[in-house]
Amino acid sequence: MRKAIYPGSFDPITKGHIDIILRASKLFDKLYVCVAKNLNKTPYFTLEERLNMVKVSLKDIPNVEVIATDKLIVSVAKELNAIAIVRGLRAVTDFEYEFQLAAGNEYIDNNIEMVFLMASLNKSFISSSSIKEFYSYNVDITKLVPPIVVEEFNKKKLNNKN
Numbered sequence: 001m002r003k004a005i006y007p008g009s010f011d012p013i014t015k016g017h018i019d020i021i022l023r024a025s026k027l028f029d030k031l032y033v034c035v036a037k038n039l040n041k042t043p044y045f046t047l048e049e050r051l052n053m054v055k056v057s058l059k060d061i062p063n064v065e066v067i068a069t070d071k072l073i074v075s076v077a078k079e080l081n082a083i084a085i086v087r088g089l090r091a092v093t094d095f096e097y098e099f100q101l102a103a104g105n106e107y108i109d110n111n112i113e114m115v116f117l118m119a120s121l122n123k124s125f126i127s128s129s130s131i132k133e134f135y136s137y138n139v140d141i142t143k144l145v146p147p148i149v150v151e152e153f154n155k156k157k158l159n160n161k162n
């Protein structure tokens with residue numbers, strides 16, 4: 001069985017991520033979507049909220065399993081016997097960061113291949129940070145994220161008001 005892992009912060013999950021997940025799920029027998037705790041970034045949503053949004057959004061894709069970790073992705077990949085780490089590339093700006101990440105992963109373990117999928121053209125402008133910005137300025141995000149994400153944003157806004 002050829003397994004792969006798609007890690008990310010998913011703060012929150014977007015239709016850009018889902019596009020990559022659907023495409024990667026066709027390339028591998030099993031795809032683990034791994035929500036990373038990510039100590040380098042202060043997330044807007046908690047790990048539990050991010051994990052829940054990812055799980056709800058992907059529940060209908062049979063060969064996808066959602067997990068969470070605070071470990072090194074290469075170590076998680078090894079534990080799961082995954083042969084590849086999938087990442088998405090939007091623009092040249094992503095390339096530099098992803099290239100460095102790939103080189104680091106290769107240094108740690110060169111048996112795990114990095115697989116990069118190009119963002120679909122109509123999704124290439126979607127990022128978790130632009131979604132947060134759009135929402136804060138009342139721009140309609142319903143076409144860019146799954147419904148659970150809109151619900152969670154609204155819930156958070158209500159909680160912050162109380």
Ligand code: ADP
Binds near residue numbers: 015020090118126
């Ligand atoms: P990280 O904090 O690890 O970069 P993200 O959740 O921001 O996590 O992104 C996870 C992966 O998905 C990254 O490889 C990122 O480049 C990719 N990605 C994010 N948005 C899109 C999109 N709209 N289209 C394609 N790939 C994307």
